[in-house]
Amino acid sequence: MAARRLGPDEEALWARVRATVRAMPGRKAAAPSPERLPLPAPATGMTVAGVPTPPPSHARREPGHTLDGGWDRRLASGVVAPDRTIDLHGHTLASAHAALEMGLGQALMHGDRVILLITGKPPRPESQRPHARGAIRAAIPDWLRLSAFSGAIAAVRNAHPRHGGAGALYVVLRRRR
Structure with a gap:
């Protein structure tokens, strides 16, 4: 670089x-x-760790918040099979962020549509002990919003229990045009 x-x-x-x-x-x-x-932010066409950067039109768009009803029903019922899984267990905040960016870039490069993002469950509200659990999960919305690939994200939804429930998210990418 x-x-x-x-x-x-x-x-x-x-x-x-x-x-x-x-x-x-x-x-x-x-x-x-x-x-x-x-x-x-590297220029368009450059790669970061072997992952191509999106064109500038995608760089600053916010991730989408809506899908059509069919998508939402299929995600909620757990019948959608994720094309790719990104597991952030065992990562530090910095390495989790890097793994997320690399995984998003690779998913876009391979034309994947649904990513299962495993973050780990957030701490329980009744938990009294001071801990740093849930830090990665709490950072995900900001990371996705500020990502170089944010314009390629159609929606983010909670995962079905068969795919991890509260410990995972679906990241739905926009179709290529």
């Missing part, structure tokens, strides 16, 4: 970030240089 120069405001922001970075105990490390940071 090609590097680009930072603008003055980005350079100032990067300096503030560098000032807050501390090495872990017993380690000697320097903050990564801005040249090693990924570009915010």
Whole structure:
């Protein structure tokens, strides 16, 4: 991936970030240089980790929220067989986000229509202990909305119990035209 120069405001922001970075105990490390940071959005046709980027018309459209009644009934009854499964169990937030982006890109490249996104169940409301469970599930709506592939998403629905129920989502992609 090609590097680009930072603008003055980005350079100032990067300096503030560098000032807050501390090495872990017993380690000697320097903050990564801005040249090693990924570009915010590669140009059309470039690939990120082997996944093609969508054309600009798809880049900033919001994921859709509606499907026709037939789709919703089939998803709710669990008769739709997902074309691809993306399992985010065992990931950190950063690696889950990267796996989601890569999976969406691959699904689009292969013409898949329905993705089963396994996130894990959110914490129960009665749970009293402090924990970080459900962090990936909570981040999914933002990740999908801000994704480079958001314009290719027709809808996101809760999965049927046979596909994971509360621990999974269906991501329905738009048909290719």
